Amino acid sequence: MTRRDLAVIGAGPAGMGAAIEARARGLSVLVLDENAGPGGQVFRAALACGRDPAVAPEIAPGLPLIEAFLACGAEYRPATTLWHLDPEEGVLSLVSGGVATEVAARRVVLATGAQERPVPIPGWTLPGVMGAGAAQIMLKTAGAVPAGRTVLAGQGPLVWLLAVQLARAGAPPLVLETRTVSIASALARAGGGLLAGRRMLAKGLALMAEARRLGVRVVAGVRGLRAEGAGRVERVAWEGGGAPCDTLLLHEGVIPSVHVSRAIGLDHAWDAAQACWRPVTDAFGATSCPRVAVAGDGAGIGGWEAALAAGRLAGLDAARRLGALDEAGFAAAAAGPLAARRAALALRPFLDALYAPPAAILSPHDETIACRCEEVTAGAIRRAARIGATGPNQMKAYLRCGMGPCQGRLCGPTVAALIAEARGIAPEAVPPLRPRAPYKPITVGALAATAAPAQQGVA
Amino acid sequence: MFRPRPEARPATVSVLVEGRAVAVPEGASAAAAMLLAGLIATRESAVSGAPRGPLCLMGVCFDCLAEIDGVPNRQACMVPVAPGMRILRQRGAREALR
Ligand code: FES
Numbered sequence: 001m002t003r004r005d006l007a008v009i010g011a012g013p014a015g016m017g018a019a020i021e022a023r024a025r026g027l028s029v030l031v032l033d034e035n036a037g038p039g040g041q042v043f044r045a046a047l048a049c050g051r052d053p054a055v056a057p058e059i060a061p062g063l064p065l066i067e068a069f070l071a072c073g074a075e076y077r078p079a080t081t082l083w084h085l086d087p088e089e090g091v092l093s094l095v096s097g098g099v100a101t102e103v104a105a106r107r108v109v110l111a112t113g114a115q116e117r118p119v120p121i122p123g124w125t126l127p128g129v130m131g132a133g134a135a136q137i138m139l140k141t142a143g144a145v146p147a148g149r150t151v152l153a154g155q156g157p158l159v160w161l162l163a164v165q166l167a168r169a170g171a172p173p174l175v176l177e178t179r180t181v182s183i184a185s186a187l188a189r190a191g192g193g194l195l196a197g198r199r200m201l202a203k204g205l206a207l208m209a210e211a212r213r214l215g216v217r218v219v220a221g222v223r224g225l226r227a228e229g230a231g232r233v234e235r236v237a238w239e240g241g242g243a244p245c246d247t248l249l250l251h252e253g254v255i256p257s258v259h260v261s262r263a264i265g266l267d268h269a270w271d272a273a274q275a276c277w278r279p280v281t282d283a284f285g286a287t288s289c290p291r292v293a294v295a296g297d298g299a300g301i302g303g304w305e306a307a308l309a310a311g312r313l314a315g316l317d318a319a320r321r322l323g324a325l326d327e328a329g330f331a332a333a334a335a336g337p338l339a340a341r342r343a344a345l346a347l348r349p350f351l352d353a354l355y356a357p358p359a360a361i362l363s364p365h366d367e368t369i370a371c372r373c374e375e376v377t378a379g380a381i382r383r384a385a386r387i388g389a390t391g392p393n394q395m396k397a398y399l400r401c402g403m404g405p406c407q408g409r410l411c412g413p414t415v416a417a418l419i420a421e422a423r424g425i426a427p428e429a430v431p432p433l434r435p436r437a438p439y440k441p442i443t444v445g446a447l448a449a450t451a452a453p454a455q456q457g458v459a
Numbered sequence: 460m461f462r463p464r465p466e467a468r469p470a471t472v473s474v475l476v477e478g479r480a481v482a483v484p485e486g487a488s489a490a491a492a493m494l495l496a497g498l499i500a501t502r503e504s505a506v507s508g509a510p511r512g513p514l515c516l517m518g519v520c521f522d523c524l525a526e527i528d529g530v531p532n533r534q535a536c537m538v539p540v541a542p543g544m545r546i547l548r549q550r551g552a553r554e555a556l557r
Pocket of ligand 1: 490513514515519522535537
């Protein structure tokens with residue numbers, strides 16, 4: 001079995017930061033990532049799209065980072081999926097190109113990033129309805145834009161960024177903003193932070209100004225959004241309005257991807273400001289499991305600059321724990337990333353307050369599908385919760401939600417919120433869904449090939 | 460449905476979507492190839508047979524399941540295109556739509 005000092009899951013800003021720091025202290029490092037290239041979501045396909053004027057300004061800061069990562073001496077395995085992690089032994093079970101392998105690591109950093117919050121509105125299963133992130137992926141990986149009438153509905157920084165990028169690419173969307181919180185009340189709730197976060201705030205305001213300059217139309221205060229059409233989305237409707245639509249892009253912010261951190265049983269805490277769970281970590285990413293750290297958006301949403309700093313800290317902490325860096329050296333090296341993370345997070349309380357997801361998104365109306373895989377409505381989940389499905393794990397037996405191919409990645413947050421509502425308890429009082437291995441489907445053939453050496457002579 | 464911008468991404472790869480040759484930008488996924496080929500519904504759901512298309516394109520939702528080079532149930536958004544790749548829509552749990 002291959003052995004490494006440090007294994008990093010995910011080659012986004014956090015994973016790259018961890019690898020660079022750990023390599024600089026002489027650790028042997030393996031970085032694996034499901035995607036074909038490094039960069040994570042934010043710098044996805046950066047090497048291919050860095051010269052596309054639609055996305056180039058936002059990709060530019062990622063290019064030197066990717067270059068430093070590729071030169072740092074870490075073993076980098078793209079297109080590789082983690083399907084099981086034994087946190088006690090530090091054994092990672094991987095599959096790549098249909099071939100399964102195992103790696104043992106003295107320390108493991110999960111840098112699995114974020115996913116878009118599910119946006120269960122009526123009609124969201126119609127073809128042509130996608131996440132805003134999906135359209136951005138089409139733009140970054142293929143240079144492609146939606147053809148026809150595009151509606152971008154939701155709220156948050158990505159809405160403005162994507163509106164601008166699509167407009168630069170010649171496909172400006174109609175923006176339906178679903179924000180319910182006023183700037184004044186977000187300011188009141190967030191307290192300070194604006195001064196320290198003024199660089200980020202200026203970036204956001206510049207994006208909004210660019211959207212207006214490029215002729216992006218915006219409808220504010222949209223409520224009761226629904227997608228309509230026969231066999232595909234043809235129209236969107238909201239309270240007091242409607243518009244023809246060929247592609248509907250939804251976005252209500254992002255949440256940590258907790259699939260692996262939950263599966264290995266790490267402690268998690270409810271983040272009320274972001275209405276999501278996050279693994280409990282110390283300042284350097286260390287978790288309730290002595291061998292495992294979590295860094296970046298997977299430990300709480302902060303954006304790529306905070307993620308990079310957190311990754312660097314987790315890499316330094318790995319070096320310290322494995323004896324490659326003494327306390328004085330650690331303190332000296334950690335000061336920079338700690339300050340960078342503080343600066344990057346300064347605006348976050350304001351953003352969290354301003355873009356708080358509306359209640360109707362967290363717990364949708366009865367007739368809306370909550371679990372896309374098994375096609376279960378919110379109403380069915382509420383009824384099951386009332387008659388005794390006390391948590392998502394029980395809900396599997398009642399309605400199968402969480403047992404489809406997504407394994408609860410997408411429906412998990414909605415199912416938990418509906419259970420909380422139906423039982424009249426706080427969201428954090430709902431027991432968590434415990435994902436099982438394989439984290440992603442693996443063929444029996446690949447599995448048998450891994451097991452073969454161990455089984456020899458048993459017959 | 461999506462349209463490419465050849466001015467931004469001139470290099471293409473030829474793949475077969477539902478048996479039809481389509482030139483798609485290098486680095487695109489098999490799911491992107493289906494969208495660029497003009498498919499809107501890329502599969503039928505497992506329970507009711509309702510038409511579905513990719514939702515997330517980042518490996519979360521599994522609504523992009525397709526048969527790729529003869530292997531069903533693959534997350535098409537996680538598979539980069541390769542020359543000559545055969546991509547078929549999927550019906551229900553795993554049967555290809557032919
Ligand atoms: S489109 Fe969501 S997993 Fe592929």
